[in-house]
Amino acid sequence: MDNKRFEQLLLSVQKPGRYSGGEINSVVKDKKDIDVRFAFCFPDNYEVGMSHLGMKILYSQFNERKDIWCERVFAPWPDFEAVMRQNNILLFGLESREPIKDFDFIGFTLQYELSYSNILNMLELSGLPLLAKDRKDFTPLVVAGGPCTCNAEPIADFVDIFFLGEGEQSDLEVIDLYKKCKKNGKSKKDFLIEASKIEGVYVPSLYDVSYNDDGTIEKITPKENAPMPIRKRIETDLDKTYYPEKFVVPYIEIVHDRAVQEIFRGCIRGCRFCQAGFIYRPVREKSVETICRQAKAICESTGYDEISLSSLSTSDYTKLEPLLNDLLDFTEKDKISLSLPSLRIDNFSDELLEKINHVRKSGLTFAVEAGTQRLRNVINKNITEEEIIRTCKTAFAGGYTAVKLYFMMGLPTETYDDIKGIADLAQKIVDTFYEMPNKPKGKSVSVNISVSNFVPKPFTPFEFHPQITREEIVAKQQYLKECIRSRKITFNYHENKTSFLEGVFARGDRRLSAVILKAHEKGCKFDSWDEYFDLDKWNEAFAECGIVPEFYANRERTYEEINPWDHLDYCVSKGFLIKENEQAKLAVTTPNCRQKCASCGANVFGKGVCFEKR
Amino acid sequence: MFSERVFVLKSVRLLFTKSARARFVSHLDINRFMTRIVRKAKLDIWYTEGFNPHPYITFALPLPLGFEGKYEIMDIRINDDNAPLGEIVDKLNSVCPPDIRFFDAVEPIKKVGEIGYATYDIVFDDNGNVAQKLKEFIGKDKIVTKKRTKKGDYKEIDIKEKIKAFDIGVVGNETKLSLVLPAGSDDNINPALLIDSFYNDFNDEYYCYTVTRTSILDKNMEKFI
Numbered sequence: 001m002d003n004k005r006f007e008q009l010l011l012s013v014q015k016p017g018r019y020s021g022g023e024i025n026s027v028v029k030d031k032k033d034i035d036v037r038f039a040f041c042f043p044d045n046y047e048v049g050m051s052h053l054g055m056k057i058l059y060s061q062f063n064e065r066k067d068i069w070c071e072r073v074f075a076p077w078p079d080f081e082a083v084m085r086q087n088n089i090l091l092f093g094l095e096s097r098e099p100i101k102d103f104d105f106i107g108f109t110l111q112y113e114l115s116y117s118n119i120l121n122m123l124e125l126s127g128l129p130l131l132a133k134d135r136k137d138f139t140p141l142v143v144a145g146g147p148c149t150c151n152a153e154p155i156a157d158f159v160d161i162f163f164l165g166e167g168e169q170s171d172l173e174v175i176d177l178y179k180k181c182k183k184n185g186k187s188k189k190d191f192l193i194e195a196s197k198i199e200g201v202y203v204p205s206l207y208d209v210s211y212n213d214d215g216t217i218e219k220i221t222p223k224e225n226a227p228m229p230i231r232k233r234i235e236t237d238l239d240k241t242y243y244p245e246k247f248v249v250p251y252i253e254i255v256h257d258r259a260v261q262e263i264f265r266g267c268i269r270g271c272r273f274c275q276a277g278f279i280y281r282p283v284r285e286k287s288v289e290t291i292c293r294q295a296k297a298i299c300e301s302t303g304y305d306e307i308s309l310s311s312l313s314t315s316d317y318t319k320l321e322p323l324l325n326d327l328l329d330f331t332e333k334d335k336i337s338l339s340l341p342s343l344r345i346d347n348f349s350d351e352l353l354e355k356i357n358h359v360r361k362s363g364l365t366f367a368v369e370a371g372t373q374r375l376r377n378v379i380n381k382n383i384t385e386e387e388i389i390r391t392c393k394t395a396f397a398g399g400y401t402a403v404k405l406y407f408m409m410g411l412p413t414e415t416y417d418d419i420k421g422i423a424d425l426a427q428k429i430v431d432t433f434y435e436m437p438n439k440p441k442g443k444s445v446s447v448n449i450s451v452s453n454f455v456p457k458p459f460t461p462f463e464f465h466p467q468i469t470r471e472e473i474v475a476k477q478q479y480l481k482e483c484i485r486s487r488k489i490t491f492n493y494h495e496n497k498t499s500f501l502e503g504v505f506a507r508g509d510r511r512l513s514a515v516i517l518k519a520h521e522k523g524c525k526f527d528s529w530d531e532y533f534d535l536d537k538w539n540e541a542f543a544e545c546g547i548v549p550e551f552y553a554n555r556e557r558t559y560e561e562i563n564p565w566d567h568l569d570y571c572v573s574k575g576f577l578i579k580e581n582e583q584a585k586l587a588v589t590t591p592n593c594r595q596k597c598a599s600c601g602a603n604v605f606g607k608g609v610c611f612e613k614r
Numbered sequence: 615m616f617s618e619r620v621f622v623l624k625s626v627r628l629l630f631t632k633s634a635r636a637r638f639v640s641h642l643d644i645n646r647f648m649t650r651i652v653r654k655a656k657l658d659i660w661y662t663e664g665f666n667p668h669p670y671i672t673f674a675l676p677l678p679l680g681f682e683g684k685y686e687i688m689d690i691r692i693n694d695d696n697a698p699l700g701e702i703v704d705k706l707n708s709v710c711p712p713d714i715r716f717f718d719a720v721e722p723i724k725k726v727g728e729i730g731y732a733t734y735d736i737v738f739d740d741n742g743n744v745a746q747k748l749k750e751f752i753g754k755d756k757i758v759t760k761k762r763t764k765k766g767d768y769k770e771i772d773i774k775e776k777i778k779a780f781d782i783g784v785v786g787n788e789t790k791l792s793l794v795l796p797a798g799s800d801d802n803i804n805p806a807l808l809i810d811s812f813y814n815d816f817n818d819e820y821y822c823y824t825v826t827r828t829s830i831l832d833k834n835m836e837k838f839i
């Protein structure tokens with residue numbers, strides 16, 4: 001298709017800026033100088049994908065290499081997809097506008113399970129066979145990384161290579177191996193066998209899975225001397241880890257339209273529901289100097305006037321106060337606003353609050369997660385009601401009047417008392433406000449309760465638990481609504497049909513590949529978007545494949561059962577997870593990594609929090 | 615004891631082109647883009663006062679999405695009235711993507727309210743097939759079409775009487791229609807209105823076209839600067 005015609009078609013769709021490319025810092029290279037072309041695919045729309053930090057890191061890292069040209073690809077929104085199909089436009093890289101089926105690698109990032117149907121749709125729009133075994137040509141190789149690779153078995157049939165853990169090094173090692181194999185005339189199969197020997201590389205076709213009569217897994221067997229288990233890869237020294245000096249700056253508005261500075265990876269807390277808290281272990285920090293240098297470079301190269309610090313729990317950064325001081329030095333001068341997400345309240349000092357106040361005054365958000373102390377102990381969320389109230393008092397005295405509380409519903413052992421506890425806590429915060437002599441004058445308080453549905457995930461102590469059913473969720477939501485008495489309290493929830501499907505995929509196995517293929521044929525896509533999610537179609541697909549989804553989501557698993565992800569080693573041992581689950585049942589908490597090592601297994605890397613002096 | 619520094623704000627009118635991929639950047643997005651570009655270029659630009667200060671930037675005449683612009687105008691204010699204007703252009707170009715280029719910086723002479731017309735080139739990728747039809751179409755006494763009003767409803771207008779001047783020629787494989795149409799806050803005619811109503815009439819193959827706004831004129835048909 002010639003460019004003029006293509007551009008005319010672009011003008012017929014919503015937000016053509018999603019597909020036009022040419023943004024600040026986007027990279028265009030001369031094909032002559034390139035050995036490897038990499039299509040970095042985000043299986044969601046441009047606005048979501050461009051907000052994602054991992055993509056920015058790898059895009060820059062690849063393009064720093066002279067022999068690699070990495071381009072960006074997003075899932076076309078259905079209006080543009082229709083135009084593409086009508087006009088036989090194959091899915092293309094934004095930078096070159098050339099079909100990605102001619103690239104060497106097509107790499108997907110797996111951020112959430114509900115993007116799986118988009119992966120199939122994107123492969124189809126590329127004009128490629130969907131199943132890995134049907135892609136006989138050496139290239140393009142379909143690879144995938146990101147958090148969901150800790151159990152991406154449901155899409156194992158479509159992908160040639162998964163990267164486990166952090167991909168900064170394994171990606172490049174695979175690319176170098178590819179160049180070598182290509183030069184020596186090796187076959188795709190030989191290449192995949194070689195690649196499986198690289199640490200952090202998982203080639204699903206090299207493992208056979210057999211099943212018991214009851215549907216559980218009997219055995220996972222490696223072939224061709226493939227490693228077993230396959231261990232994740234991590235960066236051990238974040239001060240030496242690649243971090244981009246430039247981000248592509250979109251023209252159109254995206255979800256997180258700002259500079260992002262990573263401050264550490266992992267989380268010391270060990271909240272038992274949180275997959276990120278386990279799969280990114282151990283905690284590794286960047287130094288204050290590195291963070292400031294990188295943050296400054298990004299602000300300068302992008303022109304952004306806002307920078308946000310990224311980590312799982314900002315307030316756990318060991319040198320937070322010196323860091324904020326140094327950052328504020330240049331952000332204030334350059335009129336850059338600093339945002340600090342995911343602040344925990346239990347180590348919120350007055351001084352820190354003062355500093356944040358200095359930066360911006362927006363609402364306070366607290367991830368309380370559960371309504372009663374008992375349940376918070378079960379999930380190892382070590383916050384007490386007293387601490388929450390105290391922090392709110394400080395915040396109210398500092399002029400805050402809006403509080404947002406995040407909770408989960410459907411946690412293991414949860415009762416209706418725990419649900420009522422959510423409303424009670426919100427009420428106590430409202431009461432606290434009105435009892436304060438020094439409350440902000442002439443203002444009223446607002447407490448917003450936001451409740452999401454808990455989905456049990458692999459590599460967490462709750463991986464054994466059944467997910468609660470939709471009927472139970474609806475009943476609990478209704479009950480919570482009835483428990484709320486004050487008009488100062490608002491309750492946000494959505495029916496969330498999607499969490500069931502998320503739960504099925506999260507702990508699913510390879511047999512789900514057939515279901516995803518079927519659902520794709522029925523037109524399922526953009527499942528994380530309410531307006532496109534169609535549970536009926538998914539149910540049809542399950543039925544037609546003879547698969548009962550509740551088997552994956554709503555069944556209690558024994559400790560002896562072989563899980564679909566048991567051949568993957570995320571360096572948190574199953575023994576540790578079992579112990580944590582038993583502690584959970586007793587509502588006993590586990591100290592965080594800085595208080596006392598719980599011997600999860602992540603110390604095998606020889607770095608990080610495990611070796612800090614306590 | 616201390617010397618007082620007096621800041622004299624200087625208005626600077628920047629001229630730029632918007633082409634190729636930048637055609638797909640809407641006016642709203644260009645606005646946000648420019649605030650980032652002036653920061654990235656480290657211009658000593660004046661920021662608005664208040665809680666959320668941002669660089670002061672205004673545009674003379676928004677360019678519709680999909681159009682190329684050869685004569686786009688943006689006004690800024692800089693803190694240092696001795697700053698050489700040429701340097702500003704270089705600084706901006708060094709940080710701008712290739713599809714947005716600055717070509718001049720001047721002290722504004724006319725006020726934005728004096729804008730009266732804009733000139734456009736509309737190029738059809740048609741092997742010269744539309745030239746004749748286009749001549750007949752524009753040769754008509756009246757070209758009545760519906761235009762969206764500010765209130766959101768539609769009213770009928772005769773575009774023919776709005777066309778201040780036009781020219782049709784064939785260059786190579788392409789037909790070029792040049793137009794002068796009213797522009798600015800009093801009366802603004804988007805040439806797409808004319809093309810749409812032409813294609814409504816012309817029941818033949820659809821040829822791609824691109825629209826370029828080539829210049830902005832004042833009410834006396836002189837270059838707006």
Ligand code: SF4
Binds near residue numbers: 592593596597599601
């Ligand atoms: S080994 Fe100990 S310190 Fe290290 S991550 Fe695991 S629990 Fe934390």
